[in-house]
Amino acid sequence: MAVEQPRTQVSAQAQTQAQAQDPARAGEQTRIHNIGYRNYDGPRLGRAYARRSLYSQSLRGAYGLGRSVKSKVLPMLLFVVMCVPALIMVAVAVATKAKDLPVDYTRYAIIMQAVIGLYVASQGPQSVSRDLRFKTVPLYFSRPIETADYVRAKYAALASALFIITAAPLLVLYVGALLAKLDFSDQTKGFAQGLLSVALLSLLFAGIGLVISAVTPRRGFGIAAVIAVLTISYGAVSTVQAIAYDQSSNDAIAWLGLFSPITLIDGVQTAFLGASSAFPGGAGPSGAEGVVYLLVVLGLVAGCYGLLMRRYRKVGL
Amino acid sequence: MIATESLSKRFPRVTALDRLSVDVGPGVTGLVGANGAGKSTLIKILLGLSPATEGRATVLGLDVATKGGEIRERVGYMPEHDCLPPDVSATEFVVHMARMSGLPPAAARERTADTLRHVGLYEERYRPIGGYSTGMKQRVKLAQALVHDPQLVFLDEPTNGLDPVGRDDMLGLIRRIHTDFGISVLVTSHLLGELERTCDHVVVVDGGKLLRSSSTTDFTQRTAILAVEVTDTDEHPDGTAALRDVLHARGIDTHDGSGLPGAGHILLLTAQGEETYDLVRDTVADLGLGLVRMEQRRHHIAEVFKDGDEQTPKDGDGQRDGGQAGDEQRKEAVRHGG
Numbered sequence: 001m002a003v004e005q006p007r008t009q010v011s012a013q014a015q016t017q018a019q020a021q022d023p024a025r026a027g028e029q030t031r032i033h034n035i036g037y038r039n040y041d042g043p044r045l046g047r048a049y050a051r052r053s054l055y056s057q058s059l060r061g062a063y064g065l066g067r068s069v070k071s072k073v074l075p076m077l078l079f080v081v082m083c084v085p086a087l088i089m090v091a092v093a094v095a096t097k098a099k100d101l102p103v104d105y106t107r108y109a110i111i112m113q114a115v116i117g118l119y120v121a122s123q124g125p126q127s128v129s130r131d132l133r134f135k136t137v138p139l140y141f142s143r144p145i146e147t148a149d150y151v152r153a154k155y156a157a158l159a160s161a162l163f164i165i166t167a168a169p170l171l172v173l174y175v176g177a178l179l180a181k182l183d184f185s186d187q188t189k190g191f192a193q194g195l196l197s198v199a200l201l202s203l204l205f206a207g208i209g210l211v212i213s214a215v216t217p218r219r220g221f222g223i224a225a226v227i228a229v230l231t232i233s234y235g236a237v238s239t240v241q242a243i244a245y246d247q248s249s250n251d252a253i254a255w256l257g258l259f260s261p262i263t264l265i266d267g268v269q270t271a272f273l274g275a276s277s278a279f280p281g282g283a284g285p286s287g288a289e290g291v292v293y294l295l296v297v298l299g300l301v302a303g304c305y306g307l308l309m310r311r312y313r314k315v316g317l
Numbered sequence: 318m319i320a321t322e323s324l325s326k327r328f329p330r331v332t333a334l335d336r337l338s339v340d341v342g343p344g345v346t347g348l349v350g351a352n353g354a355g356k357s358t359l360i361k362i363l364l365g366l367s368p369a370t371e372g373r374a375t376v377l378g379l380d381v382a383t384k385g386g387e388i389r390e391r392v393g394y395m396p397e398h399d400c401l402p403p404d405v406s407a408t409e410f411v412v413h414m415a416r417m418s419g420l421p422p423a424a425a426r427e428r429t430a431d432t433l434r435h436v437g438l439y440e441e442r443y444r445p446i447g448g449y450s451t452g453m454k455q456r457v458k459l460a461q462a463l464v465h466d467p468q469l470v471f472l473d474e475p476t477n478g479l480d481p482v483g484r485d486d487m488l489g490l491i492r493r494i495h496t497d498f499g500i501s502v503l504v505t506s507h508l509l510g511e512l513e514r515t516c517d518h519v520v521v522v523d524g525g526k527l528l529r530s531s532s533t534t535d536f537t538q539r540t541a542i543l544a545v546e547v548t549d550t551d552e553h554p555d556g557t558a559a560l561r562d563v564l565h566a567r568g569i570d571t572h573d574g575s576g577l578p579g580a581g582h583i584l585l586l587t588a589q590g591e592e593t594y595d596l597v598r599d600t601v602a603d604l605g606l607g608l609v610r611m612e613q614r615r616h617h618i619a620e621v622f623k624d625g626d627e628q629t630p631k632d633g634d635g636q637r638d639g640g641q642a643g644d645e646q647r648k649e650a651v652r653h654g655g
Contacts, residue, residue, distance in 0.1 A: 037435060037498045040428060040466035044390055044419040053416035068404050068445065134402045139461065142364055142394035143417040144386045 051149040058157030086169035090176025105194025106275035117230040124209030125222030133217035162202035193273040207304025233260035245280035267293035324372035333358040335525040347512030355525040356505040393462035393470035403447025418465035452483040472504040548607035
């Protein structure tokens with residue numbers, strides 16, 4: 001049974017003591033002693049490495065990897081649901097020899113926003129509420145990392161996960177467009193704009209999702225709250241926009257878009273990334289309004305980060 | 318290993334630590350105090366996670382105020398509360414925590430397998446933690462504190478919630494952390510009895526103040542207590558009472574261990590030296606009683622909870638912490654003594 005010599009000598013006295021205390025366990029104890037304890041002399045990679053480890057663990061966790069089979073189902077399903085329409089569009093484009101894709105790269109995420117919302121709502125709480133609920137957070141802070149490392153790793157992981165789920169269908173579209181021999185430079189430009197747009201969307205949605213989830217250790221509340229914030233804000237904004245459209249006040253439509261996450265992204269990409277707005281009448285922001293949109297998005301991202309830092313400063317041991 | 322110098326921690330309403338100065342060397346050190354005595358606060362400060370209001374402290378020669386990260390790389394911590402996600406396996410969890418301590422992936426896996434085996438988790442380590450018993454969970458918590466081979470571990474109430482057998486196992490394991498693994502241990506508990514068996518050194522805090530710090534042998538040698546149990550005979554229908562009367566006549570105070578299970582059948586008395594043992598033996602023989610047992614009860618280091626130098630061992634229920642902790646403590650004393 002002895003795999004290698006024990007590094008630490010076990011005094012005979014200690015061993016007899018252990019056996020005297022509990023003869024029933026003596027066999028087991030002897031076995032352990034034979035294997036022996038080995039000290040670790042290898043490298044300790046420190047804080048930055050620990051942060052990267054937390055990032056990769058959280059990113060994998062966002063797709064259920066390294067967790068139970070049950071927790072893989074929803075994220076994988078949503079991933080498939082995100083990609084299938086893109087596959088269909090590509091198939092149609094190739095079959096009909098269309099001159100253009102049926103949907104712009106920048107428009108895809110707007111159309112699929114419900115799926116993205118569901119993904120944030122399910123994986124945001126998964127990422128942070130569990131650590132709070134099972135009190136794993138104190139264990140992390142007993143490691144070399146600091147509050148900022150934890151927040152950055154979690155934020156980056158969820159944003160990356162969102163980027164993967166939003167960029168994958170764009171990649172499908174792009175590859176399909178090239179297969180259908182559509183104009184290369186046009187498609188590449190559109191694809192790049194689409195990627196930029198979903199990157200911004202990922203940062204914004206991840207921030208909002210995490211801030212809401214980090215408030216409660218209850219995952220169910222977290223999920224409900226994220227869905228509520230995303231859908232209620234969008235519902236309210238689009239309703240009021242529709243009313244504004246009826247009264248043909250196009251200025252108001254553009255400004256109203258500032259009040260929900262998805263319309264914010266829509267506004268930014270309409271102003272800067274050559275997208276056609278999904279606002280009623282296509283009355284998206286332009287120029288100066290677009291700058292305000294961009295500032296609000298960046299402000300929200302920074303604000304979410306700040307709130308998370310504040311939230312975790314209080315979570316000690 | 319650890320040195321604090323008039324370390325204080327004040328919260329708006331409470332003073333958790335009050336000018337605590339203590340030196341802890343290598344080995345197993347027990348940190349004893351009633352609930353709320355400041356044990357957990359002290360650990361937080363020593364890990365560099367909570368700044369002290371005043372005073373200073375070093376761990377492994379590193380200042381806690383400035384070198385928190387370095388300290389946490391070389392120190393392990395086992396929290397008092399539950400801290401394990403139920404839906405991952407012990408292996409996966411401990412590997413992750415090893416990487417969080419800076420171990421490269423391959424080393425993390427290897428150390429995890431080793432450490433889990435050392436704490437006594439075998440096949441079950443691949444199952445989700447949610448299905449573990451309290452004892453197994455405690456072992457996983459211990460494993461994550463040891464996986465990066467620290468020089469020192471802080472164990473916060475490691476025997477909490479364990480049954481007597483599990484408690485003995487855990488105490489044996491803690492002892493081995495030092496003797497076999499060569500890792501120094503700071504273990505907190507509100508039960509003196511169990512620490513006395515495990516620790517080389519015991520530090521007692523109460524209300525954030527240092528009550529006492531000395532080696533375990535000091536504690537117990539000064540307060541050797543004998544528990545004596547005798548049979549009844551026809552001549553002396555109550556043998557215990559008869560023995561007590563005679564011993565009283567010879568100037569030895571006894572205590573019937575009231576409040577303890579088995580009260581009335583045993584006598585507790587202080588052994589002044591060898592002659593006390595002889596006296597008891599002779600007395601019992603003279604009375605014609607059967608001596609069922611005469612043994613050392615060493616569990617009355619509980620007296621340190623009392624003020625001053627007064628060391629009257631018969632006053633077994635004089636602990637300050639009172640309440641439930643006190644009750645538990647007495648039960649504990651009896652169980653280990655018996």
